[in-house]
Amino acid sequence: MQNFQFYNPTRIIFGQDTISQLATYLPKGARILIVYGGQSAINNGTLDEVKTTLAPDFYYQAFGGIEPNPHFETLLKAVDIVKKHKIDFLLAVGGGSVIDGTKFIAQAALYRDDPWKILTKTGVEVKDALPLATVLTLPATGSEMNCRGVITRAETQEKLSFRTELIFPQFSILDPSKTYSLPKRQLENGIVDSFVHTLEQYLTYPVDAKVTDYFAEGILKTLLEIAPDVIHKPDDYQARANFMWAATLALNGILATGVPEDWATHRIGHELTALYGLDHARTLALILPVLWSLKKEEKRAKLLQYALRIWGITSGTDDEKIDSAIEKTVHFFQSLGMKNTLADYGISKDVDLLVARLEQHGHTALGEQGNITLTISRQILERI
Amino acid sequence: MQNFQFYNPTRIIFGQDTISQLATYLPKGARILIVYGGQSAINNGTLDEVKTTLAPDFYYQAFGGIEPNPHFETLLKAVDIVKKHKIDFLLAVGGGSVIDGTKFIAQAALYRDDPWKILTKTGVEVKDALPLATVLTLPATGSEMNCRGVITRAETQEKLSFRTELIFPQFSILDPSKTYSLPKRQLENGIVDSFVHTLEQYLTYPVDAKVTDYFAEGILKTLLEIAPDVIHKPDDYQARANFMWAATLALNGILATGVPEDWATHRIGHELTALYGLDHARTLALILPVLWSLKKEEKRAKLLQYALRIWGITSGTDDEKIDSAIEKTVHFFQSLGMKNTLADYGISKDVDLLVARLEQHGHTALGEQGNITLTISRQILERI
Structure with a gap:
């Protein structure tokens, strides 16, 4: 810790x-x-x-x-x-x-x-x-x-x-x-936003912070469990209550206790929203899986823990487990209306401009290890 | 919730x-x-x-x-x-x-x-x-x-x-x-105390408070995992850090969010400590398993959840699963030096006096459903 x-x-x-x-x-x-x-x-x-x-x-x-x-x-x-x-x-x-x-x-x-x-x-x-x-x-x-x-x-x-x-x-x-009257898109965004807030604090490298890890996993599991009812049953009080408390706890500081934090996905996502107006949650759903693929080595231990404890993945090589966990995460996002590329949202990206904005805002060494350089951010942006 | x-x-x-x-x-x-x-x-x-x-x-x-x-x-x-x-x-x-x-x-x-x-x-x-x-x-x-x-x-x-x-x-x-210089008995007591604090808020009846349940289970699992190292490795920083943060979170209010609470074990335990000077944690370890056995029906759903999620018990009838979970809890307490009866601590109990004290302090309807009457408290006290 x-x-x-x-x-x-x-x-x-x-x-x-x-x-x-x-x-x-x-x-x-x-x-x-x-x-x-x-x-x-x-x-x-x-x-x-x-x-x-x-x-x-x-x-x-x-x-x-x-x-x-x-x-x-x-x-x-x-x-x-x-x-x-x-x-x-x-x-x-x-x-x-x-x-x-x-x-x-x-x-x-x-x-x-x-x-x-x-x-x-x-x-x-x-x-x-x-x-x-x-x-x-x-x-x-x-x-x-x-x-x-x-x-x-x-x-x-x-x-x-x-x-x-x-x-x-x-x-x-x-x-x-x-929350009963909220439109579907805002509910989808809210679930993804909370899910990624949790992962920004959880999916880094292990420091033996047992309680914090269990708490983060509890919020991820809750969001996975309640997502269908939140989306499809507008007046399901229990689903909405669990969603509301999980979303609050996902970013009230408790999940950051004793652990390193990433937040690169958020920093890059903010630039996309600022330039193209794309919903915050949708930027996160685009960036996170790509960032994980690029930083698989640094995040290996936590990706494996995530694969096992959240998705119950027990078979295959470590790489296969990690790939499967990333894939399941993408599917979860897709089930909430998230798309796979900026083009799918009708956005024609300007990678040079986005990288310049990151530089302008001082985001040249993002992530829990400060190694999401502008070069890595460019690679992420090129792939989404 | x-x-x-x-x-x-x-x-x-x-x-x-x-x-x-x-x-x-x-x-x-x-x-x-x-x-x-x-x-x-x-x-x-x-x-x-x-x-x-x-x-x-x-x-x-x-x-x-x-x-x-x-x-x-x-x-x-x-x-x-x-x-x-x-x-x-x-x-x-x-x-x-x-x-x-x-x-x-x-x-x-x-x-x-x-x-x-x-x-x-x-x-x-x-x-x-x-x-x-x-x-x-x-x-x-x-x-x-x-x-x-x-x-x-x-x-x-x-x-x-x-x-x-x-x-x-x-x-x-x-x-x-x-905490490195703490005597073994205080460490043992501390782990049991934190464990029971968590259970007083967790082991009642289900209200679909998903996050709170996961948080409680995270603390229980942490305490189970770190107990041996806390007891046997006096300068294991990580074990002590996890213990310290788990103990704090076990009673800072977060585990009570949205759920009923029991606390009968504590109320009865306080009378034992007040009269006989027995360590607080040791009174809890005596009372809790007996209380569960007597209130198995009311606590059935949560006892089964506890059996499955904390102890990984998947085989047997529901009753066997519950009995096994209670037994494992007792073994865990024993591994921390807890004994099984007041007599084992050399205490000759006065059940009438203890029940009178509970009555005097207004503890006539304890537990999450208010159905730990003086009659039930007497049964508990007779069995420990």
Whole structure:
């Protein structure tokens, strides 16, 4: 096991009809900005439910229109509203994009420099942020219980991440029944996203972190088991509950305890989403299997463990076991609507530009061993 | 899955040579009381290391002599020192007893009523507590990352528990190498204690909480795997690291997410420790298998899952599988020095008195279904 630090002060309030508890956990007298995305929070009634709960006791404004891959430009408009109405608490109602956007607003509202520098990390340090909480409607990113976020600048087609303990949600309300109305594509993406989050922390090299490995395997197995029911039974509460909690745990820090982490798939994927607008999860499903094939030697021990413990593969040579595990992973992704190449999504890639973007963002030595060089990233991009 | 709430703000700083980071996480200008137990913190050098780290920057006093099953009477002496020296931060250096004791001191120091009422819950509500942190030297109870504690009043031979979010440690430093000098009996107890903590949350009835079940099984498997090396290789860092993190996770709340909990074994066990001074873990190892045998029907589905997933038992009738799983559990406990009856420990039990104590403490309907009545508790006590 490697040394590690684990800290996660977000309170999770999980289960059916939990939105009714919202007011209990808000600071008395808070002036709230409800931040939401598109029509789904309106259509499924969650936004109204939140407003009804707040109405007797709290001043609030609402700001809608946060895009998937939330835009820097949109978020700055929310910052203006925060300042104008003396907002002192942010409440995200939605999925990862809305929550990530809210985390950015929380920092930008109190930042005394150009807010773009929060993302480029070239300005003064972020030392303060508005408190925030979330009502989750889309399991996928884990943003409801971590202190990370990813923001896109539409103007320059850049997608950049941030991380500070200041933006842990104070609490997050997770009601699985609020996911019943989600479109199939978002559910598919959410399952793949959670699955790959887990693998970014699991599939590296062994360090004898037994509990962390078992926890990661438990989340992978859960996602494999519940995926069909999540996709095909829109009101299967148990499947949605298991999905929601698994997605949260996949990126709340617990799977990183004592182990090395990869994240190359995410870094490369962000460039694809930024340039071509392809769904985050779909970029991950393209890149991960190719990256594994190229880094089979470095990841051999963990690939074999994955083959055995997740897919139950016991026959064949080690190479055959690994190839079989990669193949089964691809099939799982395909069962969730993922395609095999960018061309299948109608995207004509510009590998030179993508590599240049990776270089520009400092991603020249990715992966758990820092050996996903630009040359390797180019090979990955050429194959997808 | 059942509805649940999860909240755990304790920062874990885990790994070799982490005590050197202690001062970084303490509030500037804190006036500290170091709380420790017997000779072990002195002999293994941890206490000196802590003092050396604090010396340049902090005022501190030290209070030693916290007993296993910390005594109310001893803790009141520490409260006097807190008041006399205007202490405003407590630092527990030790295992679960020292940490539980420190959590009690944290409350009692600011409590404006008879401190015994903190335990009997008959006084005014506990509304404040001194901040505290821990340096863990004995993995077992999970107290380093939860908000519970158990205290014994020597005078009346009572062992009572408390729970309030006010006493979550602000941070806990877990350096596995600090466990190298532990005596065998404490290691054996620690493994059994962690194992049973996990089972109290796992072995009830199924509610389709997939991740939580996998997590619990991961901890059980880890403890089974590392037990021999923990006991026989005093300086096996990896075994100790896995033990330490598993013990913490076994009772930090994550295994309770979405599932019913039992805890009857603990409640009954506390009465045995209070009356006869038998080690906490040894009471658990006596009670649990007997309780399972008596509650086989109610726990059938989970006992079968445990038999299959933990012990790999696939042959025989369901009853045979369950009996075999219970038998293997007993053998595991025996391999850790646990005995089979109170008589084996030289204890002559008074079942009537024990049942009267359970009644006196309100433990008349224990277990996940509230059906461990005094009659069932009596049957358990008669068989051990």
